[in-house]
Amino acid sequence: MREVSVLLVDDEPDICWAIKALLRPPGYRLLSLNSGSEALSRLQQESFERIILDAKLQDMNGLDLAERIRLLNPNAWIVLVSAFYYRDDQAVIAALREGSIQRFVAKPFSHQALLDALDPERSAAEGAGEPLAGR
């Protein structure tokens, strides 16, 4: 099984804890950072196959960060995870349509929903992003 590299940007330590526990080796190699600026400087040096962004970071909005990452890395697969937005929020719908993010997952999320969102092979319609999906 090939290892997938993931960058997690979230300033909530408990959310980082949960995602770290979920995306473990050998399937995933995870780096977690607390801020948008750290993520941007890291992405200058290194690229990641998947990027998980929190929508509300201390220093910037996750949607703005996604657009800036897109400029650095046009092929990045970006999943927005948020306790602020719902999937039918205009801002989220627009970002998905414009392609600045690939998937949206609302907190609290089922682990399966996050795993599905990280898998480009699975279509977004299969329930990823639905809060408490899989229940």
Add this chain to the structure above:
Amino acid sequence: MSNPNDQDSLPLGYQQLLDGIPSTVLMVSESLRICAVNQHFLEKSRRSERDTIGRRIMEVFPRVILERTDLQANIEQVFRSGQPMRGEQMSYRAPGISRRVYFYSIVPLSCDNGSKRVMLFVEDVSERARLSEEVRRVERRLASVVESASDIVLSTDNEGRIRTWNTAAETLSGLSAADVFGRWFAQLCADEDCEEASRVLAQIKAGSQSQTAEWRLPTGAGQSLLVSWVFSAMRDDYGEMIGMVAVGRDLTERRELEMHLRQSQKLAALGVMAGGIAHEIRNPLSTCYSAVQFLDDPDLDEDLRRECIDKIKASVEKASGIIENLLRFARPSADDEMQETDLCAVLQDTAELVTNQVKVQQISLTLSLEVPHLQLRAIPNLLQQVFLNLLLNAINAMPDGGELRVDLRQVQNLALVDVTDTGVGIPSSELQKIFDPFHTSRQTPNGTGLGLSICYSIIQRHLGSISVTSRVGEGSTFRVQLPIL
């Protein structure tokens, strides 16, 4: 001017004396004939001396006067008794002229030759009567103003003992004027206000212009009314203080209205914070949900199982802490109790309430307290509402993020709190109006326009002040000044 034939002509000096008197003086013989008269009478009655002296009084005085006053009978009575008759008043109105009021007295005289005379003095007191009637009318009017007022109006002497107590005072307090007459005003106030009441009255006595206060007035059976008082000194024409006047208004209704207003504004504020609150609760919920999903795995290793349990506990505590804060803020509170309050704690609690909101709007919040504790007399819940309003306004002014500072300083006996944002700012044309009720800016179309007017009235109630400086495009600073203990 006397009748030389009547043998009792007055010596010249006396006649001059009589003529100098600005009232009517007549001397009447026992046969009721006029034997002497002064100049004043002749002028007033427009008679000559010739057709007056020697005439009977019935021919000289108008019939109406004679009938009204029973003048003839009275004169005869004085002749009989030899006792003077004093202080009779008569009023007379001739057609076409205003009513005249006369005061007359009859004094018996005995002459050397044994004959009797009486002296009749008639004084025109019309003007005096008119003035005293006017005074009574004004008095009646003032009394009815005081009695008709729905506010308590009372007066005290210089020592603070009650002298007058109007109908509204009787109705509101349940105490009659007779119950309170002569009692100390301060003793009528609730026990906790008694001391301050004495102090305020002493200040009035010491020359202070006027004083205001809010004290409770017991109304019996353990009940009391909150009354807003205004005290002033009562002075006589020479500027000497002769007592105090107190006007008191029952604040119950106004307080209830204000409370409803504050409550609805509070709920509006909660609405503004809803986004931040949701964010802050969904995060711990998400942590719990993840932990539960890990625990669902029968092969879970012991370390992670332990971690999951700890995370669930901590997240539940965090979420319920957030909800508790909100509920405490949203709950309608009995608001009359001023108590010793730590301003620093109020500011910290308030900042805590908006942490969620600043976070979702990329705003950095800095709370800078010059001292760790600052005690003042306040209603903590109301002060919190003021600062929450100011913080939420500042957050609203920074839709694209920015910096929000709360600085507390102590300058002499004042606490200064500056709430500064780097937001859109307020145009100078609007600065005058922002504390008016229902004034809202176009930037916040969903506002009720009540926030700042409520802040203003709450701060006023704490004997403080609130002011603002602002520059469009640079931000605003709201300054709250409060007296400290």
